[in-house]
Amino acid sequence: MAALIEIERLTKRFGAFTAVDDVSFQVNRGEVVGFLGPNGAGKSTTMKMLAGFVTPSAGTARICGQDVIEAPVAAKRALGYLPEGAPTYPEMTVTGFLHFIARIRGFGGAEAHERMARAMAMTQLEGVRLQPIETLSKGFKRRVGLAQALLHDPPVLVLDEPTDGLDPNQKHEVRELIRRMAPEKAIVISTHILEEVDAVCTRAIIIARGKVLADATPKQLEAPGKTLEQVFRDLTLKQEAA
Amino acid sequence: MRAALLVARRELAGYFATPVAYVFIVIFLMIAGAMTFSLGGFFNRGQADLGPFFGFVPWLFLFLVPALTMRLWAEERRLGTIELLLTLPMAQWQAVLGKFLAAWAFCAIALALTFPLVLTVNYLGRPDNGVIAAGYGACLLMAGAYLAIGSAMSAMTKNQVIAFVLAVAVCFLFAVAGSALVTDFLSQRMPVLAEVARALSLTERFNSLTRGVIALRDAVFFASFIGFWLFVNAVVLDHRKAD
Numbered sequence: 272m273a274a275l276i277e278i279e280r281l282t283k284r285f286g287a288f289t290a291v292d293d294v295s296f297q298v299n300r301g302e303v304v305g306f307l308g309p310n311g312a313g314k315s316t317t318m319k320m321l322a323g324f325v326t327p328s329a330g331t332a333r334i335c336g337q338d339v340i341e342a343p344v345a346a347k348r349a350l351g352y353l354p355e356g357a358p359t360y361p362e363m364t365v366t367g368f369l370h371f372i373a374r375i376r377g378f379g380g381a382e383a384h385e386r387m388a389r390a391m392a393m394t395q396l397e398g399v400r401l402q403p404i405e406t407l408s409k410g411f412k413r414r415v416g417l418a419q420a421l422l423h424d425p426p427v428l429v430l431d432e433p434t435d436g437l438d439p440n441q442k443h444e445v446r447e448l449i450r451r452m453a454p455e456k457a458i459v460i461s462t463h464i465l466e467e468v469d470a471v472c473t474r475a476i477i478i479a480r481g482k483v484l485a486d487a488t489p490k491q492l493e494a495p496g497k498t499l500e501q502v503f504r505d506l507t508l509k510q511e512a513a
Numbered sequence: 514m515r516a517a518l519l520v521a522r523r524e525l526a527g528y529f530a531t532p533v534a535y536v537f538i539v540i541f542l543m544i545a546g547a548m549t550f551s552l553g554g555f556f557n558r559g560q561a562d563l564g565p566f567f568g569f570v571p572w573l574f575l576f577l578v579p580a581l582t583m584r585l586w587a588e589e590r591r592l593g594t595i596e597l598l599l600t601l602p603m604a605q606w607q608a609v610l611g612k613f614l615a616a617w618a619f620c621a622i623a624l625a626l627t628f629p630l631v632l633t634v635n636y637l638g639r640p641d642n643g644v645i646a647a648g649y650g651a652c653l654l655m656a657g658a659y660l661a662i663g664s665a666m667s668a669m670t671k672n673q674v675i676a677f678v679l680a681v682a683v684c685f686l687f688a689v690a691g692s693a694l695v696t697d698f699l700s701q702r703m704p705v706l707a708e709v710a711r712a713l714s715l716t717e718r719f720n721s722l723t724r725g726v727i728a729l730r731d732a733v734f735f736a737s738f739i740g741f742w743l744f745v746n747a748v749v750l751d752h753r754k755a756d
Contacts, residue, residue, distance in 0.1 A: 347602040419597070
C-alpha cells in the first residue's frame with residue numbers, strides 16, 4: 272500500500288532564498304513524524320506546501336495518492352491541518368466556528384452536530400462551547416484549532432506546533448490524544464520541544480536551512496549514547512557553520 | 514456554489530459582529546439623506562421621484578465601498594485565517610465569490626434601509642415606482658462593480674490603506690471614463706480610445722438604468738465587469754496568498 276503522505280523533491284524558493292531545498296520523505300499509516308529544526312529552517316513552509324497553501328517551486332506532494340496541486344480539493348478533504356498559530360475567526364463562538372467548518376466539509380444536520388460534539392470532547396472544549404473565541408485563553412484557542420483539524424476524522428494530520436502555548440497538563444492531554452489516534456493515521460507534527468518527540472513520535476526528521484539532515488527513529492538518533500538535544504545541536508550547528 | 518454560500522453567510526454574520534456594519538450603515542444613511550434633501554433639493558424640485566438620491570449614491574459608494582472592501586483579504590491575512598480558509602476542501606473561486614456575495618448582500622441591506630425615501634415620495638405624489646425599482650437595481654449593480662474592483666485591490670496588498678486608495682482610484686477611473694471631460698480630451702487626440710472609454714464607463718450605464726431604461730446589454734455589461742474583477746481577484750490571490 273502506498274504511503275499516506277508522499278513528498279518528492281519538494282523545493283520552495285522565495286527570490287534568491289531557498290526556504291525548502293529538495294526535501295523528500297514518506298509517512299505511512301501508524302507513523303507519527305516529529306518535524307524538528309531551528310526557527311526558519313523550513314518546517315512551516317514544508318507543511319504549508321503539503322496543505323496546498325504555498326505553491327512549490329519544484330517537486331510534488333501527495334496526500335492519500337492525491338496530488339496537492341493537481342487535485343487540491345480531494346487532497347484537502349483527506350487532510351486535517353492546524354496552521355501555525357492556530358488561526359480562527361475571533362468573533363465566532365466555538366460552536367459557530369466548528370459548525371462552519373463542518374458544513375464546508377460537507378456534513379449537515381445531525382451528523383454535523385455529532386462530529387462537533389466528538390471533536391469538542393476530544394479537545395475538552397465543552398465548557399466553553401458558547402463563548403466567542405476571542406475571549407478564550409491561548410490554550411483554548413489552540414484546542415479550537417485542533418478540534419477543527421480533527422472534525423472530519425481525516426486519515427492524514429499535519430499539525431504545526433500543536434502544543435505551543437499550552438500548560439503542562441494540556442500538553443500531556445494533546446500528546447495522549449495524538450498517541451491514541453496514531454494507529455489509524457499518518458501524522459506529522461512540528462515542534463521545538465525535544466521531549467515531545469521522545470514521548471509521541473515514532474520517527475524524527477531534523478531539518479535546517481531547508482535540507483533534511485536526519486530521518487530516523489528517536490532511538491536510532493540517540494544510539495551513539497547522546498541525548499536527542501545533543502544530536503539536534505550537533506547537526507543544526509554544523510549546518511549553520513558550513 | 515454551496516461552499517461559496519457558506520463562506521458568504523459566515524462573512525455576513527462577521528460584519529454584524531463588529532461595529533463596521535453599524536458605522537457603515539449609519540454613515541451611508543445620514544449622508545445619502547442629507548445629500549438628497551439639501552443638495553438635491555428633494556422638496557423644491559416639485560417632482561415625485563428619487564432622481565437626486567440616485568444621482569448621489571454612486572459618488573457615495575465611490576468612497577464607502579472601498580472602505581468596506583479594503584479589509585476583505587487584509588483582515589484574513591492579519592488574523593492568519595486565510596491559511597485556514599484556503600486549506601479547506603473547496604476551490605479558491607468559491608472563497609472569492611463567497612466574500613464578494615457577503616459584501617454585496619451587505620450593500621443591499623444598506624440600500625434597503627433607505628426605504629423611507631420611497632415611502633415619502635409615494636405619500637407626497639404619484640411616482641413611477643417602476644423607475645424607482647430600476648434605480649435601486651442600478652445602485653446595486655454599481656455597488657457590485659465597485660466591490661469587485663475593491664476586493665481585487667485588497668488581494669493585492671497586505672496594507673489596508675493602500676487597498677483603499679487603489680480601490681478608490683480604479684473605481685473613479687471607471688466612474689468618470691464616460692464623462693464629457695474625458696471623452697472630449699480623448700476624441701481630440703485619440704478618437705479610438707474615446708470610444709473605448711465611453712464603452713467602459715459605469716456612470717453612463719448607471720444613468721440610463723436609473724431613467725428606467727432596462728437594457729439587456731447593460732445588465733450583461735455589469736455581470737461581465739464583476740466577473741472580470743473577481744477573476745482578477747482569484748488570480749492575484751493564488752499568486753500572493755502566502756506572502
